[in-house]
Amino acid sequence: MQRLKLWKSGWQLLKLSFEGASTQVSKPSRKYSQGPSPFGLLFDIDGVLVRGRTPIPAAKQCFKKLVDHNGKYKVPVVFVTNAGNCMRQTKAEHLSQLLEAEVSADQVMLSHSPLRMFTQFHKMCVLVSGQGPVKEVAHNLGFEDVVTIDMLREAYPLLDIVDVDRRPKDMIPPTKGLRKIDAVILFGEPVRWETNLQLIVDVLLTSGCPGNDWNAVQYPHIPVLACNMDLLWMAEAKNPRFGHGMFLVCLENLYKKVTGHDLKYEALIGKPSVVTYNYAELLIRQQAEKLGWTTPVKRLYAIGDNPMADIYGANLYNRYLQTAHLTKGRPVEAPTESAVSQMFPSGPGRSAGISGAEDELPEGCSSILVCTGVYSKDQEELPADPTETVTEQKIFHGHRDFRFDPDLTQPSFVVDDVKEAVELVFHQEGWPLE
């Protein structure tokens, strides 16, 4: 049998680029300031600080150095994860325990955190999909009228019947019905995908009234907002595990198979979308204020393990920042490539106004790739012609609505782990770490 390993070639090609980039570690090609200048750190969590429930050893060592003897952070630190099936407070507590450094809820942003700014949806009746405290999460984000998948199952007991054991047994329970659903919010990967896939397709094909005929389908369907596009992520297993991006691949393809149409997203939120980095920058600014800093943060460093989420996102945001500075005084639009246009909601998040005056925006955002997660330096040799596979986009682990821009996958730096990443940043900026 021919051994093609095509799936690997995408990573391999990226790896080559990254290895090129990593030479910058010893020979930095640019230096952003002559003396110490204010900067902030964005940490990804899975694959950088933890794998599953197991802390990555370098993480604890590195956070020891990041706080002073009073437990106060030396620079603004924000955790930017694409996880979304939990509350910020829970995540903060988990991180505090893990890193043995105090992490507060306002230092944590989950993939859905920017939904707080999507106020035009807050008064609508929204169907939420995910696991964990989805209803509470939605209410905390500002959504007032929330319907869960379980509520839908109860109101329409004949819809969810893939599981033979969950089908109505003797009496067919009455269909109670429910108010019309105006929009669908996909927080994160649910449990029992068949249930969520069936009910979401029912809602889309009935314009929010799953008791009606599919005949009444309208296209475009009611708005769908999705958080966390990560296809794969690293937990304890040696191979990557399925993330919410895989659920979205299923939903997109089932909708297309039934209707012939593309599922449309009103917004795609979470890394690598700019709206997410905009929000993270807002949190960095708040942390800087707490530290008593009076000058704005000049540079952000985003540390992550996923080339398609962390690196692509940081670089995309860097491009956005550069555009913002070039167009100073004019309203700042998101980068104009159609590749990313879908990343931006039509309302909030489209202008730099999200995070205040553009004067105060950082000059840039550097991306640092660690090798403790999805990406690994130790991957095997390249196939005969890797370019072919990438240029033909046979393997593309980004979201369907991204047009693959190879430039954006090149990290500013590649390091072994998060400790090395932090040491590198402090060295770059000329700040003492010890």
Next chain:
Amino acid sequence: MQRLKLWKSGWQLLKLSFEGASTQVSKPSRKYSQGPSPFGLLFDIDGVLVRGRTPIPAAKQCFKKLVDHNGKYKVPVVFVTNAGNCMRQTKAEHLSQLLEAEVSADQVMLSHSPLRMFTQFHKMCVLVSGQGPVKEVAHNLGFEDVVTIDMLREAYPLLDIVDVDRRPKDMIPPTKGLRKIDAVILFGEPVRWETNLQLIVDVLLTSGCPGNDWNAVQYPHIPVLACNMDLLWMAEAKNPRFGHGMFLVCLENLYKKVTGHDLKYEALIGKPSVVTYNYAELLIRQQAEKLGWTTPVKRLYAIGDNPMADIYGANLYNRYLQTAHLTKGRPVEAPTESAVSQMFPSGPGRSAGISGAEDELPEGCSSILVCTGVYSKDQEELPADPTETVTEQKIFHGHRDFRFDPDLTQPSFVVDDVKEAVELVFHQEGWPLE
């Protein structure tokens, strides 16, 4: 918003064709025999005899007429369903109760029944996916070394972690491992699709050893055999429900997203594949023998509600029978169109030998579409240009590996329900029914 309703146009176009075909009911264009000649009946179950657990009234009335005063069937009757998450005996008992006529297990074929003939896989270690008594089903079909998804989860406890509540809590349980898996058999839609999707992709990317690196991926992957391609089926709900075909759409797209390659099927079993009708014909022959018939069955009538499964399948089998008679004396190959070549296993099922000498093969198989299930006469008006949507294959509810042949979707007859179908057949054949 523009109201396109494109998803419906496929059905609509079919409907037009069917309505044309249905004029044959009053003006039959052909008559197969001058006097009574032996024939057999193939009944689909869901959407024809039942919807969910609710019997369709016409079914009971019709079966009263089909048995004599001793409870013996007047003609050979076989039930051909794409359901697969149960045992034949269970299905037979359910039908007996429902139809108030005795149905024996050897009158029932489920989507996986033809796997009994795939003896080259019976000694391999096979991973089975589905719900209900999958292990028992596999053993009954002749598989000797069966691994279930649950066994895989237990042997590799780090793999299935989409459900936060099922992740290892404190101690990480040891990976016990398991023997190498040689092939994957997809019986029917499972529960917790995320679990099966993740583990099946793991098995395919590691050539059957999910404890190994994905790096070791080989393409083509180990054999995958899938039963039941039905995308949608009718239960009690007014809109169609997701069938195993939807699970296959997910699996195909996730595999492709990760690897860049098409998932390959070693065999696709169940309606509309010819191997299924070959097997059904074998069962009809056995029933005819039980009735003491000495002359071979001349014609089969297949009654179903799903144009893409029941009608397409019966017509494809009819084409196969015609080829068989034209090539009498030579080994009979399945129809040669590439559209259906994937429907045939490389070993058994490829020649008419399955069901005995070709001399005894029926002359043809007629397809009868009822309107109590997936297909309905009452659907709304056609869009402006329905042909476009079908020719562009924007909407195609058949399996990915079918090349859509519109000729094969035209039923010989369209009737309201199963009672009308049976009356029509007896009338056609000049047999008394009362």
